[in-house]
Amino acid sequence: MSIDRRGFLKGVGSTLVAGALPVSVVELAFAKSSENFTFAYISDSHIQHIKGDKFVRNWDRGLIRAVAETNLMVPKPDFVMFGGDLAQLGTKPELDHGMEMLSALNYKIYGVLGEHDYYLDLGEHWEKVFGHPQWYSFDHKGVHFVVLNSILTFDDWTHNRWESAERRMNEMAGLDNPNGSPFMVGEKQRAWLKKDLSRVSRDTPVVVFSHSPLQKIYKGWNFWTDDADEIQALLKPFDTVNVIYGHVHQIQYNQIGNISFNAVMATAWPWPYPSSYAQAESHLAKLTVPMNRADPFFERDATGWQFIDLHTGRVDLRYNLYNNQNRVVAFNQKTGRPEDQGFQDPAARVAPQTHY
Ligand SMILES: [Fe+2]
Numbered sequence: 481m482s483i484d485r486r487g488f489l490k491g492v493g494s495t496l497v498a499g500a501l502p503v504s505v506v507e508l509a510f511a512k513s514s515e516n517f518t519f520a521y522i523s524d525s526h527i528q529h530i531k532g533d534k535f536v537r538n539w540d541r542g543l544i545r546a547v548a549e550t551n552l553m554v555p556k557p558d559f560v561m562f563g564g565d566l567a568q569l570g571t572k573p574e575l576d577h578g579m580e581m582l583s584a585l586n587y588k589i590y591g592v593l594g595e596h597d598y599y600l601d602l603g604e605h606w607e608k609v610f611g612h613p614q615w616y617s618f619d620h621k622g623v624h625f626v627v628l629n630s631i632l633t634f635d636d637w638t639h640n641r642w643e644s645a646e647r648r649m650n651e652m653a654g655l656d657n658p659n660g661s662p663f664m665v666g667e668k669q670r671a672w673l674k675k676d677l678s679r680v681s682r683d684t685p686v687v688v689f690s691h692s693p694l695q696k697i698y699k700g701w702n703f704w705t706d707d708a709d710e711i712q713a714l715l716k717p718f719d720t721v722n723v724i725y726g727h728v729h730q731i732q733y734n735q736i737g738n739i740s741f742n743a744v745m746a747t748a749w750p751w752p753y754p755s756s757y758a759q760a761e762s763h764l765a766k767l768t769v770p771m772n773r774a775d776p777f778f779e780r781d782a783t784g785w786q787f788i789d790l791h792t793g794r795v796d797l798r799y800n801l802y803n804n805q806n807r808v809v810a811f812n813q814k815t816g817r818p819e820d821q822g823f824q825d826p827a828a829r830v831a832p833q834t835h836y
Pocket residue numbers: 524526564565594727728729746
């Protein structure tokens with residue numbers, strides 16, 4: 481552990497006294513990078529307008545506390561990524577109110593589009609409040625960052641099916657609504673990605689942010705991106721690729737070839753695992769050790785924050801769960817995949833806790 485890292489942990493520890501909160505801090509420490517740095521990651525706040533100046537208080541509190549925590553980080557993060565679903569139903573009051581809270585951050589903010597931000601006006605107001613396009617890339621201290629809009633769907637569903645934009649938004653906002661439609665990045669954006677990556681050397685660490693997983697987990701809840709295979713193929717030539725995503729509001733991790741996948745927590749609420757809740761097949765659970773929570777709708781159960789090390793370009797996540805057992809999911813160089821440091825061995829897993 482470097483001195484820098486120790487200082488970083490000390491900073492995290494001091495903020496923990498104030499309460500463990502739903503913010504991710506990502507530390508990048510690449511061997512080839514001249515300068516280590518950190519960035520913070522906050523996701524899925526689902527700011528929900530009631531009427532007038534009233535918003536759902538619990539969702540507000542999750543975001544306000546994450547912002548306050550991020551401002552206290554030592555060392556300071558270089559920037560903050562917001563992982564999508566800032567709004568619940570994509571309205572101007574929700575996006576404006578969400579950004580009003582985010583703008584209390586002392587750092588530059590980048591955004592990822594979530595379906596809850598998008599399907600009312602197709603991202604128009606979101607672009608205004610974040611001040612950048614729906615997909616883009618940037619380089620920072622030797623790392624290539626790519627942000628994708630992964631929540632697009634078929635043109636026919638988007639443009640021809642619904643009598644109003646509000647109805648379209650409501651249909652896409654339901655997690656298990658059969659009237660929804662599969663997410664995809666789409667041909668236009670894939671062509672852009674191919675061109676963007678053609679300028680990046682193979683040994684440059686690549687970090688991709690998406691809202692939905694760029695892997696196929698469970699289509700029924702859109703824990704899924706329809707053209708994930710095509711995106712993975714574009715990322716295949718690079719030595720080290722990390723995909724970090726929101727949307728699923730839970731711990732998930734996976735390794736597909738050269739690509740490590742990690743999900744982050746939400747500030748609003750946790751989702752259950754499809755395999756346990758809907759008895760649905762999961763293609764992820766073989767590697768992912770689920771969180772041991774008993775009640776997915778317990779107010780702060782399984783919300784939390786984590787920081788992420790990318791030593792040698794691979795991802796180690798330390799999940800600090802507000803009302804649950806802390807977890808560490810780290811990349812194991814020997815097995816070449818992320819593994820839970822305490823519970824990966826089936827014999828070491830613990831039964832779900834009870835709150836009642
Ligand atoms: Fe979400």
